[in-house]
Amino acid sequence: MSFMQVQDLKVHYPIRGGFFNTVVDHVFAVDGVTMEFERGKTYGLVGESGSGKSTTGKAMIGLEKITTGKIIYEGQEVTNQRRNRDSAYNRDIQMIFQDSHSSMNPRKRVLDILAEPIRNFMKLSPQEERKRINELLAIVGMSEDVLLKYPHEFSGGQKQRLGIARAVACNPKMIIADEPVSALDLSVQAQVLNFMKEIQEQYGISYLFISHDLGVVRHMCDHISIMYKGRFVETGKREDIYSNPQHIYTNRLLSAIPNIEPETRLERKIERQKVEAIYQQEQHKYYDEQGKVYPLKAISESHKVAMAGTEKGGL
Amino acid sequence: MGFVSTKELLTIRNLRTSFRIKDTFYPAVDDVSLTLRKNEILAIVGESGCGKSTLATSIVGLHNSIHTKVEGEILYNNQNLANLTEVQFNKLRGNDIGFIFQDPLSALNPLMRIGEQIAEGLIYHTKLNKKQREARVLELLEQVGISNASRVANQFPHQLSGGMRQRVMIAIALSGKPAIIVADEPTTALDVTIQAQILDLLKSLQDEIQSGIILITHDLGVVAEIADRVAVMYAGEIIEEAPVIELFRNPKHPYTRSLLNSIPQTHSENEKLEIIQGMVPSLMKLPREGCRFSSRVPWLDESVHEKNPKLHEVGPGHLVRCTCWQHFYFEDKEGSVNG
Ligand SMILES: Nc1ncnc2c1ncn2[C@@H]1O[C@H](COP(=O)(O)OP(=O)(O)OP(=O)(O)O)[C@@H](O)[C@H]1O
Ligand SMILES: Nc1ncnc2c1ncn2[C@@H]1O[C@H](COP(=O)(O)OP(=O)(O)OP(=O)(O)O)[C@@H](O)[C@H]1O
Ligand code: SF4
Ligand SMILES: [Mg+2]
Ligand SMILES: [Mg+2]
Numbered sequence: 001m002s003f004m005q006v007q008d009l010k011v012h013y014p015i016r017g018g019f020f021n022t023v024v025d026h027v028f029a030v031d032g033v034t035m036e037f038e039r040g041k042t043y044g045l046v047g048e049s050g051s052g053k054s055t056t057g058k059a060m061i062g063l064e065k066i067t068t069g070k071i072i073y074e075g076q077e078v079t080n081q082r083r084n085r086d087s088a089y090n091r092d093i094q095m096i097f098q099d100s101h102s103s104m105n106p107r108k109r110v111l112d113i114l115a116e117p118i119r120n121f122m123k124l125s126p127q128e129e130r131k132r133i134n135e136l137l138a139i140v141g142m143s144e145d146v147l148l149k150y151p152h153e154f155s156g157g158q159k160q161r162l163g164i165a166r167a168v169a170c171n172p173k174m175i176i177a178d179e180p181v182s183a184l185d186l187s188v189q190a191q192v193l194n195f196m197k198e199i200q201e202q203y204g205i206s207y208l209f210i211s212h213d214l215g216v217v218r219h220m221c222d223h224i225s226i227m228y229k230g231r232f233v234e235t236g237k238r239e240d241i242y243s244n245p246q247h248i249y250t251n252r253l254l255s256a257i258p259n260i261e262p263e264t265r266l267e268r269k270i271e272r273q274k275v276e277a278i279y280q281q282e283q284h285k286y287y288d289e290q291g292k293v294y295p296l297k298a299i300s301e302s303h304k305v306a307m308a309g310t311e312k313g314g315l
Numbered sequence: 316m317g318f319v320s321t322k323e324l325l326t327i328r329n330l331r332t333s334f335r336i337k338d339t340f341y342p343a344v345d346d347v348s349l350t351l352r353k354n355e356i357l358a359i360v361g362e363s364g365c366g367k368s369t370l371a372t373s374i375v376g377l378h379n380s381i382h383t384k385v386e387g388e389i390l391y392n393n394q395n396l397a398n399l400t401e402v403q404f405n406k407l408r409g410n411d412i413g414f415i416f417q418d419p420l421s422a423l424n425p426l427m428r429i430g431e432q433i434a435e436g437l438i439y440h441t442k443l444n445k446k447q448r449e450a451r452v453l454e455l456l457e458q459v460g461i462s463n464a465s466r467v468a469n470q471f472p473h474q475l476s477g478g479m480r481q482r483v484m485i486a487i488a489l490s491g492k493p494a495i496i497v498a499d500e501p502t503t504a505l506d507v508t509i510q511a512q513i514l515d516l517l518k519s520l521q522d523e524i525q526s527g528i529i530l531i532t533h534d535l536g537v538v539a540e541i542a543d544r545v546a547v548m549y550a551g552e553i554i555e556e557a558p559v560i561e562l563f564r565n566p567k568h569p570y571t572r573s574l575l576n577s578i579p580q581t582h583s584e585n586e587k588l589e590i591i592q593g594m595v596p597s598l599m600k601l602p603r604e605g606c607r608f609s610s611r612v613p614w615l616d617e618s619v620h621e622k623n624p625k626l627h628e629v630g631p632g633h634l635v636r637c638t639c640w641q642h643f644y645f646e647d648k649e650g651s652v653n654g
Contacts, residue, residue, distance in 0.1 A: 017469060025466075049478025049506050098477045098504065101418050143597055153334075156417045156500065157363025157533075179477070182503045183417075185362045185533035186574050212478075212506035215536075256507035258536030260575075262559045265540050272511055 002036035004174060004206075009033045009069035010230075011052070011059050029055040031230030031292075033069075037174065040204040044217040044238075046253065047227030053210045054098055056227075057176040060208070061095050091121040091170055098178040098210070100163035104151045111147040114166055121170040136165040141191050157184045164192060171203055178210045193220060214257050218242060223302075226250050231293040233286075236303035246305040248286045252279045324527040325351040325374070325495055330387035330397070332366075332373045334598065340384050341598040343369040345551040347387075351495065351527040356517075358538045358559070359531045360574065361548030364597075367531045368417055370548075371499045373397070374529070375414045376404040391495070409440040413493035417500045417531075419480040423472040429456075430468030433487055440491040455486040458516060460509045477504040485513060489520060496528045502537060514541050535575065539563060544632070547571050550607040553626065557633040567629060567640040569612060606637065615639060 011030040014023040030052040037043060045053050058064040060071060062081065071079045078089050094117075097103040104113055114133045118124060124132060134144055140161035151159060160183045167175055177196070181189040193216065199205055211217050217224060218238060225235040226249065233247040245251050255275040259268060288294060288308070296304040327349045333340035344366040351357050359367050372378055373385050376399055389396040391411070399407070408414070416422040424432055433452045437443055443451060456464035459482040472480055481504045488496060496517070502510040517528060518541065532538060538545055538559065545562045547555040547570065555568045566572050601607060606624045609615070624637030 013474070015466065015470075027466075047506065049482075049504065049509055050476040054476060099418075099420055102420050143600070145597055145599060155364045155368060161363075179504065183363075183500070185360070186535065188363045189533075212504075212510075214507065252508055253506065256511045258507065258510070258534070258540045260535050260539045260563060262539040262542075262563055268540070269515070 002038050003074055004037045005070075005072045006033060006035045006056075006060065007070040007072070009056065009059060009071070010067045011055050011064050012067045028230045030059060033227075033230075033232060035208075035225065037206050037208070039173075039206055040200060041223065042200070042207040042209050042221045044221030044224035045208060045210045045227060046212060046214065046217055046224060048229075048249075049212070051227040052230040053227055054178050057095060057178050057208060057210055060176060061093050062090075063095075092173040093176065094167040094170070094172040094174075095176040096160075096163050096167045096178060096180045098182075100159040100183070101151065101156075103163060104159065106151055109148050109150060110162060113151075113162065114169060117166060117169045132169070136169055139168070139195055140165045141188060157188060160184060161188070161192070168199060172205065174206045174208070176208045176210070179212070180209070181216060182211065182213060189216070196220070214253065226253065228293055229291070231306065232296060232304075233293050233306045234304065235296065236300075240300070240303035244303070246299065246303075247307075248279055248282055251275065322353045323350050324353050324355075324391070325529075326388070326390040327374070328388040328390070330370070330373060330385070330389060332369050332378065332386075333384045334369075335382045335384075336599060341601070343551055343598055344373065347548075347551075347553055349546060349553070349556075351529060353527055354521055354525045355544065356521070356528045356530055356542045358542035358545045359529065359548060360533060360535065360538060360545060362570075363533070365548045366551040367548060368499050371414070371497050371529065371531055374495075374497055375408065375412055376401070377414075409436055409491035409493065411494050413488035413491060413496045415484050415488045415496070415498040415501045417503075419477075419484045419504075420472060422484060423480060425472055427471070428468065429470055429472065429475070429483055433468075433483070433490060436487055436490050451490070455490055456483070458489075459483075459486045460512045478506065478509065481505060482509070482513070489516075492520070492524050492526075494524070494526055496526050497531075498528060499531045500533070501530070502532070503534070510537070511540075517541070535563075547574070550601055552607065552636065553634075554608065554636040555634065556626070557630070561630065561633050565630070565633075567633075567635040569639060570608060608636075608639070612639060 009030055010032055013027040013029055015025040015027060016022060017024045033056055035043065045056065047053055055064055059066050066080050069079070070077055073089050081089070111133065114136055115129060118129055118132055133147070137144060137146065142158065142161060154162070160180070164180060181192050184192060196207065200207070209217065209220055221238055223237055224241045225232045226241070226247065228249050233249045234241065234245065241250065245254060252275055256272055294306040294308050296306050298304045327347060330344055330347045331342050332344040333342040347370060349357070359370065361367055374389055374396065376396060378385055385397045387397060430449070430452050433455060434448045437448045437451060452468055453464045456467060461467050461479060461482055467475065467479065475483065481501065485501055502513055505513065514537065520526065521528065530542060542559045544558050545556065546553050547568065549570050555562070555566070555571045562571065563575070566575055605622060606620055609620055619639060621637045626634040626636050629635050
């Protein structure tokens with residue numbers, strides 16, 4: 001059974017402008033997203049850049065203000081709850097940030113960055129704390145001589161690994177992983193993905209795995225949702241999405257996956273342009289008059305697709 | 316593969332870039348030599364921390380001389396970029412060299428609207444008037460696939476998604492139509508459809524002005540889609556270099572092989588991904604003598620290691636460091652030597 005639900009989540013940002021800096025419009029960054037999470041499962045969130053993936057994740061851990069909608073964790077509503085420092089929800093839900101650079105205090109050393117969550121949430125002796133920190137470094141493949149360094153002394157991928165170490169420090173129940181491996185080269189990426197699966201098996205962690213890499217998503221996720229302009233266009237089990245994609249946007253994404261065959265790249269480019277042309281021609285059928293995604297409609301027990309002609313919220 | 320000219324645009328010789336840690340300088344890029352030709356896309360791949368961004372920032376002169384030492388030659392238009400002053404470099408950035416940062420948030424001014432930041436470069440590098448600049452800003456934003464360009468032009472960096480910021484960086488780098496583009500992970504934050512669009516844009520810009528592009532990426536899919544030549548780095552050094560098809564079809568160095576094996580494939584669901592065990596040693600612990608890779612292949616007999624492994628030419632334009640590739644047996648390749 002699911003332990004956490006997100007119900008019709010909306011996050012709208014006001015846009016200010018004009019002479020008096022008044023609100024002239026809104027960005028509907030997240031515009032009606034519903035999800036539920038079971039233990040030990042991985043949920044993929046894929047979609048166009050700017051479609052609201054990071055905002056969804058940040059709203060779930062309380063970093064963005066939710067406009068409407070609900071978040072329920074173990075039966076309790078936690079929507080817009082001011083994150084009081086040591087609540088169970090704060091400890092149990094962690095996030096790996098897309099922009100690891102800006103999520104770390106540039107004046108703190110690695111040691112303090114990693115110790116912070118441990119000090120907040122676990123009662124450890126200094127020796128135990130140090131041991132845990134060394135464990136964390138080993139997990140992400142870094143040696144102990146990084147402890148006294150500052151964030152700017154690391155490469156992009158190294159910073160990302162520190163972000164991962166920080167997120168797993170207190171054995172969370174759910175990790176919102178926002179592009180956790182996109183800055184990593186393949187061998188480190190493989191180490192991190194293998195590690196994420198390992199701790200999942202060990203501790204039953206669930207992931208909301210935000211990524212644009214459909215190869216990685218396929219490798220990791222049980223369930224996948226495709227997001228476009230703040231809404232889901234399609235959601236279903238891995239097989240539903242990869243073997244039986246229904247929405248035109250899902251098809252377009254799948255056709256653009258790069259392939260590691262340099263010999264056939266011209267053919268692929270032509271094919272891609274063909275799909276793109278069809279998309280431009282046909283897309284109006286898949287979005288309403290204002291260009292918004294239609295409500296989801298179930299086409300099988302696990303598979304839902306946004307389509308016209310349904311009553312609102314055809315769930 | 317397009318028409319790569321033979322004219323050398325940029326020649327890097329024995330580049331060494333070192334960071335100061337306490338009072339010692341440790342090289343993060345060590346004795347790297349490379350050439351970039353006109354109308355060519357040279358991809359640089361390699362493990363996280365191997366020195367790719369350091370190489371890129373050395374080329375575009377973004378190192379602070381107190382903490383960083385850049386030695387060797389980076390020749391462009393008869394000048395050695397490694398010796399330029401900040402003022403001289405500022406003249407080159409924009410029209411001659413465009414740079415796309417790995418970390419867009421740290422490169423954008425947080426207090427300035429996106430439109431103004433793009434227009435700023437146009438003031439220096441073009442003769443457009445204000446109206447024309449505004450139009451050009453919107454055009455550039457649309458070219459990088461931002462659909463609501465006029466809204467985004469009025470927003471601040473923190474109000475954009477990760478991928479939107481990255482595209483703003485790309486728009487800024489391309490605005491001066493530079494002869495050389497150094498792009499550090501330009502598409503990592505982008506979804507595949509926009510990635511394809513950006514790669515096509517880079518290609519068409521290249522057709523228009525014959526730029527040479529140094530493309531740093533860890534995404535071998537991107538390399539296969541767009542690169543002409545590939546250099547593989549490991550721990551500050553180049554360990555293999557080859558034309559793109561040759562590299563994918565006939566990779567030699569075990570590190571290159573392992574990179575190609577770690578890609579999540581369509582049918583690898585729920586399986587473990589293959590990896591070469593171990594990690595790149597940190598800068599201070601890197602062995603400065605002998606081979607940096609030997610710790611990753613502990614089963615190789617001592618006698619096979621070269622003392623100071625050099626790059627050897629094993630085919631036209633195909634260079635491999637040392638000889639350990641001869642001692643591997645790869646299951647999918649017949650004819651490999653010494654099991
Ligand atoms: N603070 C803010 N003020 C106004 N608009 C914002 C703010 N933060 C985000 N947005 C807008 O909300 C939309 C969704 O952004 P979000 O970061 O969630 O996208 P994303 O799906 O994570 O994209 P990416 O794949 O590029 O990271 C974007 O149009 C962005 O410009
Ligand atoms: N300012 C600095 N001071 C000290 N060491 C640094 C500094 N910048 C980078 N390094 C170190 O130099 C090495 C190379 O870093 P670089 O950023 O070039 O790696 P990279 O190949 O770009 O990696 P990634 O793929 O993760 O971005 C790393 O070991 C890094 O920790
Ligand atoms: S054979 Fe050469 S390249 Fe390979 S590990 Fe030994 S010294 Fe290094
Ligand atoms: Mg994002
Ligand atoms: Mg880098």
